[in-house]
Amino acid sequence: MRGCIREIILHACDKLGVHIVKGVLARDHVHVFFSIPPKLSPADVMQRIKGRPSRRIRMELPELRKRNWGRRF
Secondary structure, three states: OHHHHHHHHHHHHHHHOOEEEEEEEOOOOEEEEEEOOOOOOHHHHHHHHHHHHHHHHHHHOHHHHHHOOOOOO
């Protein structure tokens, strides 16, 4: 499961041209330090990294949807 989440986040960053300087994938959250191109705002990058990948993770890993039902994921 962690490997799947990691690959989805890496793919989203590659599409945006964002470089992950350092990241930690914890049991229930993620810490990431990015290098963002100057043409992108940090808020826009976070919206794109959290939005589509979040949906994809929930679709590919339905056990997370059940465990986190009623909470934002």
